[in-house]
Amino acid sequence: MKSIKSKEVSVLLIGPFNEPFDYLIENNINGLDIGQIVLAPLGSRKVVGIIVSEGSKKYPIEKLKKIINVYDINPIPTSSIDLVYFLASWYCVYIGLVLKMVLSPLEAITSPILNKIYKINLSDYPNGNSIDHKKITSKRKVILDYLSNFDEGKVIEDLIKDTGITKNIIKDMLKKGFIKEEWVKLESTTSPDLINESVKNNQNLKILNEHQKSAIETINVSIKKSSPDCFLLDGVPGSGKTETYFDTVQTCLDENKQVLILLPEIALTPDWQKRFYDRFNFNPLVWHSDITQKKRKEIWLAALNGSAPVIVGARSALLIPILNLGLIIVDEEHEPAFKQEESVRYHARDMAVYKALKASSPIVLASATPSLETFHNMKLGKYIHLTLPNRATGAEMPEIKLLDLKLHPPKKGHWLSPILIDEIKTRLIKKEQSLLFLNRRGYSPLTLCRSCGTKVNCKNCDTWLVEHRSDSILVCHHCGFKKFISNVCEFCGEKDQMQSCGPGVERITEEVKKYFPEANLITLSSDTMKSQSILTDAINKIKNGEVDIMIGTQMIAKGHDFPNLKLVGIIDSDIGLSGGDLRASERSFQLLQQVSGRSGRHALNKDDKGLVILQTFDPENPIIKAIAKNVRNDFFEKELISRKNAGMPPFGRLAAIILSCKSEKNLDIFASKLSREIPLFHNVKIFGPAPAPLHFLRGSYRRRFLIKSHKTVNLQQVLLDWVKKVKTPANIKLNIDIDPFSFM
Ligand code: ADP
Ligand code: ZN
Numbered sequence: 001m002k003s004i005k006s007k008e009v010s011v012l013l014i015g016p017f018n019e020p021f022d023y024l025i026e027n028n029i030n031g032l033d034i035g036q037i038v039l040a041p042l043g044s045r046k047v048v049g050i051i052v053s054e055g056s057k058k059y060p061i062e063k064l065k066k067i068i069n070v071y072d073i074n075p076i077p078t079s080s081i082d083l084v085y086f087l088a089s090w091y092c093v094y095i096g097l098v099l100k101m102v103l104s105p106l107e108a109i110t111s112p113i114l115n116k117i118y119k120i121n122l123s124d125y126p127n128g129n130s131i132d133h134k135k136i137t138s139k140r141k142v143i144l145d146y147l148s149n150f151d152e153g154k155v156i157e158d159l160i161k162d163t164g165i166t167k168n169i170i171k172d173m174l175k176k177g178f179i180k181e182e183w184v185k186l187e188s189t190t191s192p193d194l195i196n197e198s199v200k201n202n203q204n205l206k207i208l209n210e211h212q213k214s215a216i217e218t219i220n221v222s223i224k225k226s227s228p229d230c231f232l233l234d235g236v237p238g239s240g241k242t243e244t245y246f247d248t249v250q251t252c253l254d255e256n257k258q259v260l261i262l263l264p265e266i267a268l269t270p271d272w273q274k275r276f277y278d279r280f281n282f283n284p285l286v287w288h289s290d291i292t293q294k295k296r297k298e299i300w301l302a303a304l305n306g307s308a309p310v311i312v313g314a315r316s317a318l319l320i321p322i323l324n325l326g327l328i329i330v331d332e333e334h335e336p337a338f339k340q341e342e343s344v345r346y347h348a349r350d351m352a353v354y355k356a357l358k359a360s361s362p363i364v365l366a367s368a369t370p371s372l373e374t375f376h377n378m379k380l381g382k383y384i385h386l387t388l389p390n391r392a393t394g395a396e397m398p399e400i401k402l403l404d405l406k407l408h409p410p411k412k413g414h415w416l417s418p419i420l421i422d423e424i425k426t427r428l429i430k431k432e433q434s435l436l437f438l439n440r441r442g443y444s445p446l447t448l449c450r451s452c453g454t455k456v457n458c459k460n461c462d463t464w465l466v467e468h469r470s471d472s473i474l475v476c477h478h479c480g481f482k483k484f485i486s487n488v489c490e491f492c493g494e495k496d497q498m499q500s501c502g503p504g505v506e507r508i509t510e511e512v513k514k515y516f517p518e519a520n521l522i523t524l525s526s527d528t529m530k531s532q533s534i535l536t537d538a539i540n541k542i543k544n545g546e547v548d549i550m551i552g553t554q555m556i557a558k559g560h561d562f563p564n565l566k567l568v569g570i571i572d573s574d575i576g577l578s579g580g581d582l583r584a585s586e587r588s589f590q591l592l593q594q595v596s597g598r599s600g601r602h603a604l605n606k607d608d609k610g611l612v613i614l615q616t617f618d619p620e621n622p623i624i625k626a627i628a629k630n631v632r633n634d635f636f637e638k639e640l641i642s643r644k645n646a647g648m649p650p651f652g653r654l655a656a657i658i659l660s661c662k663s664e665k666n667l668d669i670f671a672s673k674l675s676r677e678i679p680l681f682h683n684v685k686i687f688g689p690a691p692a693p694l695h696f697l698r699g700s701y702r703r704r705f706l707i708k709s710h711k712t713v714n715l716q717q718v719l720l721d722w723v724k725k726v727k728t729p730a731n732i733k734l735n736i737d738i739d740p741f742s743f744m
Contacts (some may be wrong), residue, residue: 004032008055008064013047014103017090017096022055024064035075037109039068045476048106050076050099054628071109073439074304075147076102080321087351092716092736093468101319108297120144121180139165140173153182176608186567204299206392211235212244219248222362223255223327230353231377232333233366235388236397237597238561241366243392245329247280253280253309257361258327261312262348264335264558270536271560276312287320315340315348317357318355325359325734328352331559333365333374334590336583340740347739368597369527369590372583372643375419375636378648388519391601398568398599398610400628402619414511416505420569420613421515426517428548435550436508437557437595439575441477441525443469443507444500444555449489453498458489462696467500467529469507479698508553508571516549539703541703547719559586567612573614581743583649585623589635592627647708649739653715657705657723657738663731665703670732671703677702677725683710683720700733706743 007027010020023040024033037052046068046326055064085103088095103109124130125144136144142163147154159170173179206217209458209687215233222229235241245261252259254706261284263269272611285299285308302308306323313320330338330349332344338348349365356363365374365383391397408417416436427434444467447456456465458476465474465483467714473482487496500507509523529535541547542562550556550565576588592614600610616624628634644651659674661667671689678686688705694704709715719736728734 002034004036004051004054006054007008008052008057008061009051009067009468010055011038011049011067011677012052012084013040013042013049014097014100014106015047015096016094017040018094019053020049022059022064023064023664024055024061025048026066027072029067029070029731032070032198033075034078035081035230037071037073037076037103039067039071039110041065049096049101049108050081050103052081053502053653054378055537062145063422069408072304073301074111074323076304077323077325077359078356079325080319082358083319083351083355086354087344087346088218089666090351091344091346091738092720095410097320097344102321105289105293105296105300107210107293108300117155117176117184118159118179118181119153120147121177121451132660135176139169140178142168143173143282144178153184155538166446172275176689177303181384185645189736194288197418206240206243208243209240209392210249211388211390212240212392215244215388216251218246218384218386219327219362220251223248223257226326226360227362228360229362230377230383230733231364231371231386232374233386234370234378235366235368235387236391237368237594238389238391238393238395238601239368240273241368241388242331243456244388245331245364245366246276246381248327249280249310252326255326256324258306258308258322258324259310259327259329259333260317260320260322260325260352261310261329262315262338262352264332264337265314265555270532270540273312276310279308282309283568284310284312284586289314289316299582311686315438316609318348318352321361325355325361326363326532327354328363329366331366333367334369334371334557336587336741341742343739345735345737347741350739353697354527363569369632372586372636373650376640395603395604397610398596400596400612400614400630402624402628403615404619405615407615415468415508415571416515416569417615418510418616423611423613424512424549424566424569427567427644428516431545432544433542433548433550433562434510434567434599435552435556435595436569436571437552438500438503438505438508438571439554439557439591441468441506441527442466442475442504444502444504446501447474447648448499448501449487449492449494449497450499451494452489454489456498460697460699466504469500475490478694482694485743504572505551512549512551512587518549520546521551522547524550524556526553529555541604543599554591556701557591557598559599560598562598563602565598566600566608568612570595570612571581571618573627574618574621577618577621577623583655583741586639589623589626589632590738592623593632596627599695606654647710651711653709653713654710654740655707655719656740656743657707657719658702658737659686659695659732660700660702661688661732662700665702666731667731669700670726670729672736673726674705674723677722677724679718681709681713681718683713685709686714692744704743710711 007025009023009025011023012020034051038047038049040049043390052164080102084098085095088098143165145627174574233241244734249259286485287299303311303320303322330352333349340346354361378385401418403417408419410417424434446464447467454473458465458481460479460481461476461714463476463478465476467474472485474485475482487498505523505525512521547562576584596612603609659671675689686705689703692702692704
């Protein structure tokens, strides 16, 4: 931490700013550091910011305003400040807005952590004269007796948990004056889940295989030397990657350093959290969009003051300032969920690599099917390749069969080929589990009127409404618009002509029920698994063998380890293979490979090995073939060649500009103004404006420019100079998307 010597300081404020402002600090304040969080005046407002350097000395001292407050919190580490600047410049967003993400939750800084506690409000309880004993019902007595043991009071959660009395009764007692509430400062900022003594007392250690050991040794060297090396931990599903990185987490704990683990969908990984707990005997601090504000404050402060050993979170956890970072792990690094697609559009994996570099900490990118970018970096020698080639349990890899639907078609209006049905039957007889995978939520993706051909569209978006039959509704998966299912066509008025076209998981479940009425089924999608506890429950049931057949979306494709699962049936392997998207083939490959990896993870001999059946209309498709033959690297090499020939990432650079507006006319006027100013640069090509594939979304029209350039071009500068030339009207939204993932 660099300390500040001067009385003039430059402060970067949160908000739409790209430059810090100069301020003065009071004479009696000494020992401030870079990164110190302060409150400063800005016009008539007071704004939080951080000290980024000594003053610029550009202004006479008497013109400078004074800092209002210096918060009594650790300064933001310089590695985090570097990240703020880099992320902002890479993704063309205001530095102050990225800072806002780092200082979120702001309440952790501006308001001390307070807890509401409850105390007895009857001074002479239980025997005094002031007490009207008739009013002390048995339930009230339980609360009062309990609280009489705790002069310091109790928080409501404990009160409910320990007495079993409901919140309503407690609130009523408060209203009637039996008890009172007070706000007190939290003693410790670390999570109560944290059991420090047991941090080093780990459990459930596996005997690691040679590949795991060698990977761990390599990473450990970097941890101990604080060397910012980037590792690709590359192993087939079930090869023990998680087990391996857990070991490196332990190394960090032994070194008293903190670990940041990024997972694509943390809210949906109770399984992972349980495994962590079993191994380490404490819970990591879990950060994602659904945690309470209070929890958020605690985690943020514990990360910054160094008391949280392990922080695990979804992509936004990247921005948590961590005092003593010793290791970053990005699990399933290829997942598109690491790219944020709204407001500040950033890629958490890419920025994590930068964060690690600046914090002098190694980073491990783990995946069974790395992104092409990462694979390429590994080939260039920028990332160190660590491989785990076999399943860790010693299980055989599953057999993969292509099922040509042209030769073995399902019955009309059905989706399961007789061959797949037979295989499911065999597993049922053997009391083994099957998983049917279809990456489509709901019952059916399209409803059509047989009489006039009208498709039921969303009123806010240019998309079909998806039928969710169990809820009797049609839903837009883009904006959430809903309406009840009706048997009358809104266009032609004809009755009973509405037809559901194509399947979603709900429909597959219906079909499986018909074939196997006795079997225990479970449908796993974000619609059926609405909360973490429902999902945990479902996963436990599957593990305990209470489920015979699972039907699921990508939610079930990843991470889970179901020992008795022996058959994976992929209902439609062709989804996603076509489409103009840069990453369409890469992503299909990744998803199919991952789902396949669920099969037979604990099969101990050849006869017992798992089976994967890919239903397809296109068995000659190179992606399908690569999956069937299990030749990942060949596929990646070919894909890299085709990207290279097209000048696409990772060989060239891409960016998009997305314009949106409620008025299509105004949008087109602005788009053509912008297109008249298209800069002419060597090695830069700009396509568009074109209507976006989703050209009407959430009530706004959308146009896109696609910008492609050589790797050597400073694409961000080109874009910023270009859009500066035309003033963007207030009713038009202009978004720059660097390294775009979504082309919609
Ligand atoms: P991945 O993260 O690569 O999918 P995991 O770490 O989840 O793999 O390991 C897959 C399964 O193998 C888990 O059940 C895990 O407990 C087990 N496992 C991992 N390493 C070993 C080992 N060295 N010996 C025995 N079992 C192991
Ligand atoms: Zn919609």
